Amino acid sequence: MTGNLPPGWYPDQTDPSQLRWWNGTAWSEGVQQPGAAASAGTALPRTDAAAYPPVAPSTPPVIADKGGAVGWMKRHKILTGIGAFVLVGALGNAVGEDTPTEPASDVKALADGTAKSDTNTSSEDVAAAADTSPSAKPQPKPKPTNPYGPQPTQQTQFLDIASNAKDQYASASNDLKAGAALSARNDAMCQLLGSGQVAGWTGTVTTLDSNGDGYGIVTIEMADNVELGTWNNAFSDIMDDTLVKPGPLLDKLLNLEEGQNVRFSGSFRPSSDTCVNDSRLTQAGSVDDPSFIFRFADVNKL
Template identity: 40%
Template sequence: MNIAIKTAAVCGVGALLIGVVAGRGNSAPPPPSVPVPYDQSGFIRSISTAKTAYKAATNQLAAGGARNSRKQAICNVLQGQSATGWIGKIAQLSSNGDGKGVISIELAPDVHVATWNNALSDMGSRTLIEPTSSLFKSLAGMKRGDMVKFSGSFTSSDVDCVREQSVTLDGSMTDPVFTMRFSSVAKL
């Protein structure tokens, strides 16, 4: 066989294996057709680095330290605690008992930004989407799995820099959902 053909075959198989190993069966969003903003990449990297440190921690004290390190990294990346032109995949799109919009967007495997899903948790955050808003009307034409470009603002937190919705430390570090008040969501 020609050496160029062999090289191409090996590269193709290698790329396939890397994709299978890196994905480990998770439903990662497909690569977007538009570049991911720098601050979004830094945000995801901060969370991934802290998750690795948390899982490698030899005790709960060290595990708690990983969360504090993540807080510092997130604060350094998110100047102004907002997201502009970020890219993700709709993971949940529904409404609460009052008919207000609820959305969760996956940024990477096990990393989401979302509204609250009930009025009680949302008190003070105002993340639920009003049915009369143009954002609600726009979201009504979308579905789970759609790739989107979105903007919004995070809710502040003394624990994580930006509010994270998990009840436990383990949930916060391994499958975080960060609270966001969305200002726009557009299908890609």
């Protein structure tokens, strides 16, 4: 169509409400409103561009092939760029709405290599989960079971006295103070025991034996390195009479095994200077590993 048009102003092909200059071979870049063209001596445009006589401007700008393929591509390239910009903006808004923003502390954690496994979990949620998680709370340590069986109050007090004496003896700066610790222990034990008779104490059998006469030798451990029992020979036992002679008690001992827990009754045997005689030959042995001489009245398996 444009190949036969003489130079002049014609309705723009992309916007008929404006006029564009045709120089006979190409369209100009600039456009004008119909009123501006009329003031130059050109009638208002109709739909038929050929009906308008051309009015030449002083220096109309010219581009090649405005109405052909090149002009179409340039116009659409502009539109495409605008569309791409709008599309990118829309996508950016969508991403901004759906993607949570990491706080500064989380960014630092990411940089340190300690990022959270779930970026949607807040620090408050983590703390709450930690507070309600049984594995996160400190669990009380189970109370250790007494390997010697349940012990009555009098027995535990007796063992406490023995333990405290060990500590005092170990911290003594000289032998005089060490001897005083042993003497104080014996006095405290005698005050606790009274007549020396006890009942319902418990422990673990460590020795079941007999002497040449067939009398029973028994030792029972009540705590770590604290035991009581009979003498192991008839000569030492002349005054204390602790060896178990044939009878009901010896029959019970025959049914026991070493390592069994038992409940027993009987009495501590005194010496010339204390109510709790000890078979150890040294002062240190009497404090660190006492073996009290005891006459059994009854022994039963727990």
